[in-house]
Amino acid sequence: MPFILFDCDLPPFGAMVTIWTKWTKCHFRAFLVTIAAFLDALAGLLPAAAIVSDADTIAPWLTDWRGRWSGVGSVLLQPSTTDEVAAIVEAAEAHGVALVPQGGNSSMVGGATPPADGSAVLLSLRRMNRIRSIGSDHAVVEAGVILETLQRAAEAEGARFPLDLGARGSATVGGLASTNAGGTQVLRFGTMRAQVLGMEAVLSGGLVHDSLSGLKKDNRGFSLDHLLIGAEGTLGIVTALRLRLVPGRVQRAAAWIGLDDPHQALALLRRLDAAGDRIEAFELIPDASLQRVLRHIPQTRAPLAGSWPWHVLVEAVTGAGEDPPERLLEQLLSDAPIGDAVIAQSDAHTEALWRIRHSISEAERTDGPAAQHDISLPIDHVPVFLTEEARLIEQHFPGTEATGYGHLGDGNVHFHVRAPAGAPRDWADGAKGKAVSALVHDLVTEAGGSISAEHGIGQMKKDELARLASPARMQALRAIKRAMDPHGIFNPGKLV
Amino acid sequence: MPFILFDCDLPPFGAMVTIWTKWTKCHFRAFLVTIAAFLDALAGLLPAAAIVSDADTIAPWLTDWRGRWSGVGSVLLQPSTTDEVAAIVEAAEAHGVALVPQGGNSSMVGGATPPADGSAVLLSLRRMNRIRSIGSDHAVVEAGVILETLQRAAEAEGARFPLDLGARGSATVGGLASTNAGGTQVLRFGTMRAQVLGMEAVLSGGLVHDSLSGLKKDNRGFSLDHLLIGAEGTLGIVTALRLRLVPGRVQRAAAWIGLDDPHQALALLRRLDAAGDRIEAFELIPDASLQRVLRHIPQTRAPLAGSWPWHVLVEAVTGAGEDPPERLLEQLLSDAPIGDAVIAQSDAHTEALWRIRHSISEAERTDGPAAQHDISLPIDHVPVFLTEEARLIEQHFPGTEATGYGHLGDGNVHFHVRAPAGAPRDWADGAKGKAVSALVHDLVTEAGGSISAEHGIGQMKKDELARLASPARMQALRAIKRAMDPHGIFNPGKLV
Numbered sequence: 001m002p003f004i005l006f007d008c009d010l011p012p013f014g015a016m017v018t019i020w021t022k023w024t025k026c027h028f029r030a031f032l033v034t035i036a037a038f039l040d041a042l043a044g045l046l047p048a049a050a051i052v053s054d055a056d057t058i059a060p061w062l063t064d065w066r067g068r069w070s071g072v073g074s075v076l077l078q079p080s081t082t083d084e085v086a087a088i089v090e091a092a093e094a095h096g097v098a099l100v101p102q103g104g105n106s107s108m109v110g111g112a113t114p115p116a117d118g119s120a121v122l123l124s125l126r127r128m129n130r131i132r133s134i135g136s137d138h139a140v141v142e143a144g145v146i147l148e149t150l151q152r153a154a155e156a157e158g159a160r161f162p163l164d165l166g167a168r169g170s171a172t173v174g175g176l177a178s179t180n181a182g183g184t185q186v187l188r189f190g191t192m193r194a195q196v197l198g199m200e201a202v203l204s205g206g207l208v209h210d211s212l213s214g215l216k217k218d219n220r221g222f223s224l225d226h227l228l229i230g231a232e233g234t235l236g237i238v239t240a241l242r243l244r245l246v247p248g249r250v251q252r253a254a255a256w257i258g259l260d261d262p263h264q265a266l267a268l269l270r271r272l273d274a275a276g277d278r279i280e281a282f283e284l285i286p287d288a289s290l291q292r293v294l295r296h297i298p299q300t301r302a303p304l305a306g307s308w309p310w311h312v313l314v315e316a317v318t319g320a321g322e323d324p325p326e327r328l329l330e331q332l333l334s335d336a337p338i339g340d341a342v343i344a345q346s347d348a349h350t351e352a353l354w355r356i357r358h359s360i361s362e363a364e365r366t367d368g369p370a371a372q373h374d375i376s377l378p379i380d381h382v383p384v385f386l387t388e389e390a391r392l393i394e395q396h397f398p399g400t401e402a403t404g405y406g407h408l409g410d411g412n413v414h415f416h417v418r419a420p421a422g423a424p425r426d427w428a429d430g431a432k433g434k435a436v437s438a439l440v441h442d443l444v445t446e447a448g449g450s451i452s453a454e455h456g457i458g459q460m461k462k463d464e465l466a467r468l469a470s471p472a473r474m475q476a477l478r479a480i481k482r483a484m485d486p487h488g489i490f491n492p493g494k495l496v
Numbered sequence: 497m498p499f500i501l502f503d504c505d506l507p508p509f510g511a512m513v514t515i516w517t518k519w520t521k522c523h524f525r526a527f528l529v530t531i532a533a534f535l536d537a538l539a540g541l542l543p544a545a546a547i548v549s550d551a552d553t554i555a556p557w558l559t560d561w562r563g564r565w566s567g568v569g570s571v572l573l574q575p576s577t578t579d580e581v582a583a584i585v586e587a588a589e590a591h592g593v594a595l596v597p598q599g600g601n602s603s604m605v606g607g608a609t610p611p612a613d614g615s616a617v618l619l620s621l622r623r624m625n626r627i628r629s630i631g632s633d634h635a636v637v638e639a640g641v642i643l644e645t646l647q648r649a650a651e652a653e654g655a656r657f658p659l660d661l662g663a664r665g666s667a668t669v670g671g672l673a674s675t676n677a678g679g680t681q682v683l684r685f686g687t688m689r690a691q692v693l694g695m696e697a698v699l700s701g702g703l704v705h706d707s708l709s710g711l712k713k714d715n716r717g718f719s720l721d722h723l724l725i726g727a728e729g730t731l732g733i734v735t736a737l738r739l740r741l742v743p744g745r746v747q748r749a750a751a752w753i754g755l756d757d758p759h760q761a762l763a764l765l766r767r768l769d770a771a772g773d774r775i776e777a778f779e780l781i782p783d784a785s786l787q788r789v790l791r792h793i794p795q796t797r798a799p800l801a802g803s804w805p806w807h808v809l810v811e812a813v814t815g816a817g818e819d820p821p822e823r824l825l826e827q828l829l830s831d832a833p834i835g836d837a838v839i840a841q842s843d844a845h846t847e848a849l850w851r852i853r854h855s856i857s858e859a860e861r862t863d864g865p866a867a868q869h870d871i872s873l874p875i876d877h878v879p880v881f882l883t884e885e886a887r888l889i890e891q892h893f894p895g896t897e898a899t900g901y902g903h904l905g906d907g908n909v910h911f912h913v914r915a916p917a918g919a920p921r922d923w924a925d926g927a928k929g930k931a932v933s934a935l936v937h938d939l940v941t942e943a944g945g946s947i948s949a950e951h952g953i954g955q956m957k958k959d960e961l962a963r964l965a966s967p968a969r970m971q972a973l974r975a976i977k978r979a980m981d982p983h984g985i986f987n988p989g990k991l992v
Contacts, residue, residue: 180715191713193722204975207968213944216906217687217872219676219726219952220961221973221991226689226722230715247770274743376713410712448709456715465716472703476980477717479700483979484972495717 038095045087052076071114075121082239090206093487099123101233103172109458136247143174159245162189180230182454187409198242199225214242233491235484253325254350258308258339262383281315284408292363369427370416371436376453379411412453457495534591541583548572567610571617578735586702589983595619597729599668605954632743639670655741658685676726678950683905694738695721710738729987731980749821750846754804754835758879777811780904788859865923866912867932872949875907908949953991
């Protein structure tokens with residue numbers, strides 16, 4: 001909008017700070033005018049309810065759920081059809097307005113928060129929440145369907161959707177696909193990538209890619225579905241998905257196991273693996289994390305009588321007509337080389353065990369600041385990382401405490417380095433916390449691991465990705481981003 | 497090479513044919529000089545044995561195995577390390593010489609044949625044939641390892657590689673990944689995509705992408721592995737793969753089933769599906785195809801006494817210590833609504849049944865020309881396609897005979913439309929054959945199917961892809977091709 005820039009009347013000689021303030025205001029006005037023209041164009045294409053500019057309504061969606069990232073945005077678009085999304089994309093490209101796609105706003109890495117300069121509008125997919133069709137082995141659902149809604153709909157069909165995570169009440173399937181989400185059932189069923197049988201997405205030009213017919217074999221060039229899975233909304237907008245359901249009802253039971261160290265846990269995992277596809281979760285928990293939960297979370301109690309340095313929460317599943325899973329766990333654990341174990345004898349008991357696991361994050365937060373890392377490693381390397389390399393990190397940063405918990409079976413641990421006593425609340429975001437994270441990421445990269453296992457890159461890890469990814473990866477990510485998003489409108493400032 | 501073009505001394509006025517001949521020669525000389533400079537650059541980087549320019553050695557690799565596509569090439573490069581491939585890619589980009597990657601040269605769609613203008617060199621991956629490591633659940637193998645070699649190496653580890661197809665003695669794993677190959681075990685284990693746990697590939701700039709550490713979870717941006725799978729060598733050169741092996745030995749048995757129609761076959765498939773993961777192949781065969789095999793292939797005999805319009809070959813697999821698969825098949829088929837069935841009682845019997853299935857292609861060729869299509873459809877639509885729509889095609893082209901056989905469980909049929917009696921041998925490549933193929937592809941596209949299920953696009957289906965793919969798909973394929981291959985050196989003239 002050049003006329004706006006000329007209209008700014010910048011002083012030719014002024015204090016630097018004045019110039020900067022004026023430039024910022026001017027720039028922001030330019031965005032507002034751009035966005036106004038964009039909205040004018042959309043007015044004829046979208047119903048009025050799809051365009052929200054009420055600041056109070058928008059406010060909650062400008063900050064991520066943990067309050068770590070905030071952005072500026074004066075408009076929230078909430079289309080309810082794929083055609084409306086296509087019209088939005090076309091107009092956004094024509095007017096140079098960026099779109100920040102948003103599902104449940106439950107990103108862990110600032111992946112759904114708009115930029116701070118007000119240059120983008122929020123594109124909420126939450127009103128695209130229809131289940132278009134559902135059967136016993138698949139469902140076609142719109143991007144805004146909430147995970148828990150899908151799980152219940154699957155149950156009503158005598159089936160289940162085999163992906164679960166803590167944010168099930170707010171995360172949408174579009175966001176899950178765009179971030180290739182993981183969770184607690186990856187061990188047996190894989191990440192979101194493995195659940196996607198087909199996709200509908202709006203690409204540059206407002207063109208609609210549609211593979212919802214769900215072909216099992218399709219080799220018409222490289223897969224656009226797989227390209228968009230995990231792209232964090234930077235290449236296009238996922239509007240609907242064909243998702244796998246697993247037919248049949250199941251019974252599940254959990255066991256809590258006390259162990260000496262992560263090496264013993266890995267040996268147990270291998271042993272259970274060999275027994276077939278019955279183990280759906282295998283979560284490793286250090287005693288320090290358990291003790292924090294018992295200290296901070298009401299109505300939790302130690303699962304075992306004795307004291308163990310490490311713990312494993314394992315869940316076994318059997319079909320509706322088969323032996324109960326408790327018996328299977330008994331058989332599998334009876335002569336395993338472990339410390340101690342308790343098998344849940346009721347659903348309530350199973351729930352209580354899972355409650356401990358799901359409360360770790362909250363308990364750790366209560367206990368002061370920590371630099372948190374969502375990392376994955378070749379599985380054989382996880383025990384070494386959680387012991388020797390964790391000690392190395394603690395030595396490097398005296399007073400810190402390095403522990404990891406999480407999905408051992410996927411090589412994925414949530415690795416937290418707790419700040420020394422008396423550190424400020426924002427320690428993790430300061431120089432010291434960043435230095436800790438850099439060391440963690442260096443060690444992970446050296447071991448052939450990933451600095452983002454299941455949370456994605458978003459804003460949080462963009463610099464670290466650029467620092468540590470191979471030249472081949474960075475070259476390809478950047479080239480594809482430019483190719484698929486030539487106008488730079490898809491989720492700016494994220495990933496690459 | 498402008499000096500070459502000036503050196504050509506084209507006559508200002510000559511017969512058009514003379515000009516054309518000279519222009520072609522001149523052009524071809526220009527390529528030769530370009531290639532000579534490229535080879536000079538490589539001489540210092542590659543061992544002499546890696547550069548082959550003996551015409552007799554090269555000749556067999558210039559034509560595809562069915563003799564449908566031939567190209568021109570004066571050089572074959574056969575690197576034996578990833579570094580050598582990287583050096584080749586870098587030099588090729590610097591000199592503007594295109595590379596045609598080749599594994600076993602077993603493409604069904606002309607995907608590994610060089611262009612006719614002599615502008616490219618062959619890049620054989622066959623000397624990169626080391627098994628870098630192997631265990632009971634995965635192997636890291638170089639691109640040139642032949643499928644059968646991998647299958648045997650897996651067996652020696654007490655495991656198996658769960659992908660099989662007719663060209664197992666020549667197809668390489670690099671080619672299988674680059675074409676996302678299918679085969680007869682997709683029903684349970686998926687296509688090649690599902691077997692790839694990690695990859696090493698050389699991209700533009702000679703940069704090496706390496707995900708061989710085999711992380712189960714890795715969300716560092718969109719997946720390069722999944723982008724390169726099925727890219728037919730147009731985006732980079734796959735040099736090594738980490739592949740899934742399935743631990744454990746199995747016993748297998750086949751059954752041959754006579755049925756009334758494909759609808760009955762689909763009902764049987766659903767019934768067997770419900771019995772769990774024991775059925776690894778489900779091949780549908782029309783009686784016309786069986787009769788052709790019996791007529792043309794020596795030492796084959798009808799599996800059933802009676803006569804049935806349709807047949808199914810099914811294979812069941814059980815673990816080494818479990819009930820024999822013959823018993824499982826007996827149970828599953830005892831009260832199924834089918835015509836008749838025979839369960840193989842020995843490995844030799846199973847082999848004989850499979851021999852019929854694998855001979856269909858050869859028998860059909862003996863019987864005269866046909867337009868062949870490797871299509872996939874939503875599974876529920878396959879019976880309609882094989883009956884009503886096949887009749888419609890026959891009516892449209894009087895004298896033709898339209899039948900399909902293949903992997904019903906994957907919605908993938910090899911759909912052949914046989915020429916009317918007396919048609920010339922090259923009928924399929926002529927106007928009539930192309931019109932037939934266009935109608936087949938139109939019907940497939942209308943039904944939400946794919947014009948390439950497992951063979952890829954290559955040269956053969958490039959025009960049909962451009963004609964029938966959605967604008968979204970074509971825009972994305974082209975943009976990504978340009979982005980990943982800015983110098984246009986990777987497998988020119990294929991796919992997009």
